[in-house]
Amino acid sequence: MKKNATIKDIARAANVSPTAVSMALNSRTGVSDATRQRIQAIAREMDYQPNYFAQSLISRKSHSIGLIVTSISDPFYPELALGVEEVVIERGYxxxxxxxxxxxxxxxxxxxMLRSKNVDGVILATATRDDPHIQPLLDMRFPFVLVNRVITEFPAARKxxxxxxxxxxxxxxxGKHLYRLGHERIAIIAGSLQTSTGTERINGTLQALKDSGLDYDRSFLVECGFEREAAYQESLRLLDQNPPPSAFFAHDDNMVLGVREAxxxxxLRIPEDIALVGYDNIQTTALSGIDLTTITAKQYEMGAxxxxxxxxxIEDTTRNMINQITLETxxxxxxxxxxxxxxxCR
Amino acid sequence: MKKNATIKDIARAANVSPTAVSMALNSRTGVSDATRQRIQAIAREMDYQPNYFAQSLISRKSHSIGLIVTSISDPFYPELALGVEEVVIERGYxxxxxxxxxxxxxxxxxxxMLRSKNVDGVILATATRDDPHIQPLLDMRFPFVLVNRVITEFPAARKxxxxxxxxxxxxxxxGKHLYRLGHERIAIIAGSLQTSTGTERINGTLQALKDSGLDYDRSFLVECGFEREAAYQESLRLLDQNPPPSAFFAHDDNMVLGVREAxxxxxLRIPEDIALVGYDNIQTTALSGIDLTTITAKQYEMGAxxxxxxxxxIEDTTRNMINQITLETxxxxxxxxxxxxxxxCR
DNA sequence: TTTTTAGACTAAATCGTTTAAGTTTTGATG
DNA sequence: CATCAAAACTTAAACGATTTAGTCTAAAAA
Structure with missing residues (x-):
């Protein structure tokens, strides 16, 4: 790697001080138009690239953020990552x-690692309900936003x-949907009880069934940690029970595909023998022959x-407000x- | 954000020079064990984090690399990105x-942007055959590796x-596979002729058919730029021709899913009326009811x-060798x- | 006892930029 | 023509680490 031209090199070539060069290139007042143009020409000539480390050392800004997901190969995250990346790059980060x-x-x-690299902030998509890393971030006033999952422990949850x-x-x-289709033995292939999405989705369905006057058999609820393989195995087990479930509600589409294989x-035929509902509306669910009923998760929107x-x-240090946004499904x-x-049917 | 303790703060607290602190924390000789331990204790006490910008300014290393893909939401890339990320983080980048x-x-x-942020290198998965950005990277001796696609223009291609x-x-x-299954009217849903993967895949199939003694009708070859929608539209058009193709070979699985929908x-039934072959072996292809014949692309391995x-x-500036690796399909x-x-049948 | 030398430690320069605090030049104003 | 303010430009000090070139002390060798 050839060494880049520095502001000093330009200053020498233009016969001015480094300060003048800095002012000229950052379109700040303090140099005449004539010298500004001369300096800019020389900078272009020398293919000058400002040294980002030096700038960051002063500004204390890295203009980069961290995005933390469980695994980018989980089909839930790519769209979310795209949403983040497009907004971020648009604004120079x-x-x-x-x-x-x-x-x-x-x-x-x-x-x-991210903090030691001085990222300006973090988007955390992996928070667990009692995530021990959140409060420290709050304490040090480190900018971050949770997406998809939230912490539910107080007082952090409020902040x-x-x-x-x-x-x-x-x-x-x-839950209502499956009930109204006539199902009473509804297996819930739950995500992780450690996550807000997992528990909310359980509570939502249970409430729907309760409101419908159904007494839910808890043995039909199994935790599969948002993992396809676990969903597959547990589904096999449930299907071998007597009586087996007549419907499955899986807490993400990755898992519902595991259920489907089982x-x-x-x-058994879908939906004649077994009804399936997933969650997230990933691309695969829309394919003919898959045709999964599911719930939108707006990954891109959440990310963006x-x-x-x-x-x-990050950019507005004065304002001090808490943004808590819930998108409709x-x-x-x-x-x-x-x-x-x-x-x-009812 | 509270300001971090600096090496100077520690030096003051320990009543030594900043140099001593630096040496103590980087386990370099020049300080006695006693003071080293005293300094380390104070550093821990103050929750000292070295300022990454200052270090980078001197070392000229950012310990980060860029990964460039067309779109992380294209199902081809997440596995590749995971392969990259796991190796990279393992080595402290x-x-x-x-x-x-x-x-x-x-x-x-x-x-x-990546160069101006002083990334130490780049993994480029988007290179076109005559990509104009490669030669400049070579010229400035900027570390980079192409994955999945290569430049085919000389002299860069050799370097x-x-x-x-x-x-x-x-x-x-x-191509051979479809031929031996009895197909003669094979539509090729090509990727992009601008990419090495696109042209190689065309040439491979054409050669296979030629070797089989088949005269290929070029009107069955359409370029769809690795886009599902284009593949879908072009497939509809081809299917409406008389005679229509009896088989489709799409240059990636995303496109073959578009073909499938068409x-x-x-x-028409798959495979009774129309045979389908895709490329990449993305997760979706393995689902029951999809069951696509395809070709492995080893995304994770390529990335890793x-x-x-x-x-x-990046780490070994002395060695000067060119790595050109081709994985088997x-x-x-x-x-x-x-x-x-x-x-x-033949 | 003197000389040598290794070890422990420090001062100051450096990396490349920005910025605060000057100084000089220019041009407008009375 | 003197006065003053604005404009143009410079000097020097940051930012927070590392590194080079020392200095000083104490123990070992002569």
């Missing part, structure tokens, strides 16, 4: 991507900025909005729930 | 993710480090290996080609 593999320890490690979906309502709607493997809020926090009815065959 | 949306101009912009799949062989095998929309090579280049035979129904 860049995005450092980190995967935690659902490990709290890696999350801590990654947060430390954090977040953008989430209304998981409770989404799950409520899913159902098909047992030679989270990024916007984070950058606003929508039930996307496709074929896997059987609605197209019969409509609601 | 971090990954800045950038999307070009297939625009050369954005690619240039993003490269400029770049890359990790790619053997697209030609993969496509050759796909075929189903026309009321590319990252490893890049970091080796494998045909994954599932149901969409019809092999399971009849086997090869």
């Amino acid at each position: 860049s995005t450092i991507l980190c995967n935690t593999k659902r490990s709290l320890e890696i999350e801590r490690h990654v947060l430390d 954090v900025n977040y953008v989430i979906m209304d998981s409770y309502s989404g799950a409520y709607e899913a 159902v098909l493997e047992r030679g 909005l989270g990024a916007k809020i984070l950058l606003d926090i 929508e039930l996307i009815i496709r074929k896997s729930c059987g609605y197209h065959l019969q409509g609601y | 971090s990954t800045i993710l950038c999307n070009t949306k297939r625009s050369l101009e954005i690619e240039r912009h993003v490269l400029d 770049v480090n890359y990790v790619i799949m053997d697209s030609y062989s993969g496509a050759y095998e796909a 075929v189903l929309e026309r009321g 290996l590319g990252a490893k090579i890049l970091l080796d280049i 494998e045909l994954i035979i599932r149901k969409s080609c019809g092999y399971h129904l009849q086997g090869y």
Whole structure:
């Protein structure tokens, strides 16, 4: 790597002081138009690139943010990451991507790394309900925004900025939907009880069934940690029970695809024998032959909005407000729930 | 954000010079064990974090690399990004993710941005065959590795480090496979002729058919730029021709899913009426009911290996060798080609 | 006892930029 | 023509670390 020209080199070439060069290149007043143009020409000539480290050392800004997800290979996250990245780059920042593999320890490690690299802020998509890393971030007034999942422990829960979906309502709607289609034995393939999305989705569905006058059999609720393989295994187990569930509500689409494989493997038809509802509306669910009924998660919007809020926090140190945004969900009815065959029966 | 303790603060507290502190914390000789421990204790006490900008200003290293993809929401890239990120973080670096949306101009912009942020190197997954941004990178001896796609223009092509799949062989095998299944009217839903993967995959298939004694009708070859929507539209058009193709080979799985939708929309069966072969072996292709025959692309391996090579280049300035790695492909035979129904007929 | 030398430590320069605090030049005003 | 303010420009001090070139002390060697 060839060494870049510095402001001093330009100053020497233009026969002015480094200060003059700095002022000229940053379009600040203090130099005449004539010298400004002369300096700019020389800078261009020398292919001058300001040294970012030196600038950052003074400004204490890195113009980069961290994005923490469990794994970018989980189909939930790419759209979210895209939303973040597009907003961020638009405003002159860049995005450092980190995967935690659902490990709290890696999350801590990654947060430390990001802070030591002086990122200006972090978008955390992996927060658990009692995430121990949130309060320290608040204490040191480090800018961050939670997306998709929130911390539910007080007092931190009241203080954090977040953008989430209304998981409770989404799950409520899913529960009502399955009930009105006639289902009473509804398996809930739950995400993680450690996450707000997991518990909200459980509570939403349970409430819907309760409101419908249904007594829920808790043995139909299994925690699968948002992992496809676990969902697959647990589904096989549930299908072998007597009586088996007549419907499955999985807390994300990745898991519902695991459920689907299990159902098909047992030679059962979807939706005639088993109804399926997923969550997130990832691309795959819309394919013919998959046709999964699911709930929108607006990954892109969460990412983009989270990024916007984070950058606003970073750039506007005066304002002191807490942004807590909940986006509305929508039930996307496709074929896997059987609605197209019969409509609601109650 | 509270201001961090600096080396000077520690020096003052420990009643030594900043130099001593620096030496103590970097386990360099020059301080006695006693003072070293005293200094380290004070540093811990003050929760000292070295200022990354100041360190980088001297070392000229940012310990971060750029990863450039067309769009992280394209299902091809998440696994690749994961491979990069896992290797990179393991070695104490971090990954800045950038999307070009297939625009050369954005690619240039993003490269400029990354260089101005002093990333130590770049993994470029978006190179076109005559990418104008490669030669300048070579000229300034900027560390970078191409993955998945390479530049084919000389002399740059001989000088770049890359990790790619053997697209030609993969496509050759796909062509042979379809031929031996009895197909003669094989539509090629090509990626982009601007990319090495696109042209290699065309050439591979054409050679396979030529070797089989088949005269290929070029009107069955359409360029769809690795876009699902284009693949869908072009497939509809081809299916409406007389005679229509009996098989489609799409240059990535995202496009083959578009083809699949078109075929189903026309009321045709897969594979009985139309055989399908894709490329990349993305997760979706393995689902029951999708069952696409496809070709492995080893996204994770390409990413991981590319990252490893890049970091080796960055850290070892003495060595001066060019790494050009081609990974072998494998045909994954599932149901969409019809092999399971009849086997090869020639 | 004197000389040598290794070890412990420090002062000051450096990395490349910005910025606060001057100084000089220019041109307008009375 | 003297006066003064604004404009143009410079000097020097940051930012927070590392590094080079010392200095000083104490123990070992002569």
